[in-house]
Amino acid sequence: MAKPVLLGSAQNNAQENKPQLLATKEELVLIAEDNPVMQELALRQLMRLGYRADLVKNGRQAVEALSQRQYALVLMDCQMPEMDGYEATLLIRRQEKGERHVPIVAMTASAMKGDRENCLASGMDDYLSKPVSQNDLIRVLNKWVNKSDAESEGSGLLSPSSEKEASLGPGLAQYKKEPQATAEQQAKLLSAAPQSVSDMPLDVKELSVLYGEEDMPRLVKSFLEECETLLRDLGEAIARVNSEEISRQAHQLKGLAVVMTAFDLSQAALALERSAGKHSEEILPLFRCLQEEFVRVKDYLFQGSVEGL
Template sequence: MEDQSHLFEEFWGTSTSTLDNLGSTGLGLPISKQLVEMMRGSIGFESEPERGSIFWFEIPLDSPSVETVKLEKARSSRIKQIAPYKDLPILRGRILIAEDNPANQLIGQTMLERMGLQVDVVANGREAVAAVRSIPYDLVLMDINMPEMDGIEATGAIRKLPGESSGIQIVAMTALAMPGDKERFLSQGMDGYISKPIMREELHACIASVLEDLERPPSTITSDNDTNPADTNTSIIDTEILSTLTRDVGTELLPKIIDKYLSEIPVRVNAITAAADSNDCALIAKEAHPLKSSSAYMGAMGLAELASTLEQAGLELNLEKIKQEVLHLPGLFEQTREELTRAKASETK
């Protein structure tokens, strides 16, 4: 028992008769004692022969502040936000998203990163060509309608690049496709087609097929999610799409995406209204397309369908149709804003 008084001394050994059973303290216990005392605490032990020992320490600690609790909750939310999908296999590869809409960029990047992929984002076709020229991507997800250089022009430019860059897999992305769009995209050098709003499982399957076999024919990575606007039963908000988006990006990120969308749409609405007043069909088609795309992603199908109608009327130079449909735009946007604001509030409770 007298040996116990030396347990917290450096490199102290027990007597020879007990050495085989107890060994020596080394530095572990002395260091523990120093650390505890530095924190204004105390350390000790209780021991009974042939029954074992219990070591204990006590240190004074402050109760966590409200700020500390909030910080830990924020860290926990961030971990949940970037956590991979548990129900989908992890993918490994580097993907380029060419997409000019900020809300769509955020949605796409979040979904791909949660699949395990490395993701870069560019805002137009010219930037996409420059990125492919310098980085060996596994796949490009190419929006069709973008400023400066659209997706079809960018695909043509990529196919003319020297070396292996010209053969990169390119999958077209567009919302509420018109009849014949898929065939047109494939004929312009794209390898596949996927329709917005893009479903998580569909996107995963598309990318997985490319990563597994880069020599697959285009038909094997083509989406079956083609939507004919005329056949769609329209409502202001498709709650199923919005619920799927919430699942795909996480409840923490959804309010930010809604805010991005709602800040962007008034600019589009005003531009379309002004273009209708000046009979500028080309500008109407140009502005209606991103409105259609981002609205479809958000489940705002009423606005997406109206934007699709205006885009088609603009392409067909149908001013009479434009004048009729544009009257519904401000009111429908206001209804959409109210519905999404309510959805955002329910997620932040």
């Protein structure tokens, strides 16, 4: 097993007008996430709140890590290679044998119907919808790690914060509004540009709120490089007519775009993911739309939206 990456703690900098984080007691959190950029984002958020974290990149490593060490909480991505978050949670619960129970919180950008039910059925305790706001993360930490009764009351199982969705503007609202749209409807939607109410393809201000301003240029560069890699891999999968790989790579890009507030890019990736293996005639047009939207994001960022790029 690849050993988890252990990070040091950082000071809690929650503002007074936000939910207050209870004493962390140096509790250790396990993050199961396969995408390197999303790994860093989750780690940054926890470190800003004073938590230490170990990192694993798939469900199998998460199961092994929990068999060797105690964790106060697991943040579990649902879609990972080798073993996904659902299967990993089932195995973890089986190993616990009812003698202990580590809180497992799903983290997903899917927004697909049935996701919350799948999380509950696998044995997960709660659900965070990406991008995860600091307010929502604090509520989850207080509820499951610090055992705050106030946080537990009124916060139903697997219910993402509507406050967060409102604060992130029309992009996220549109992303979650029509999760069951057909590939044909998605193609029509994507043919009209720009798609969002705002002309901004990415919300730099919200990125700073979510993840902090420290080292933002490097984070954005990592995001762009990862997108370019995924687009290249998507192009190769399309050339090989590999529907499974097209869906997997598009899913990765969709999630990455969501956590970086590039919601139109995420919508384009979502349309491609849904068309894989079902509407082969739409794959190339949707891929071109995806490429064009990425160029729009990239151009926007390099036009001075982020200092230091």
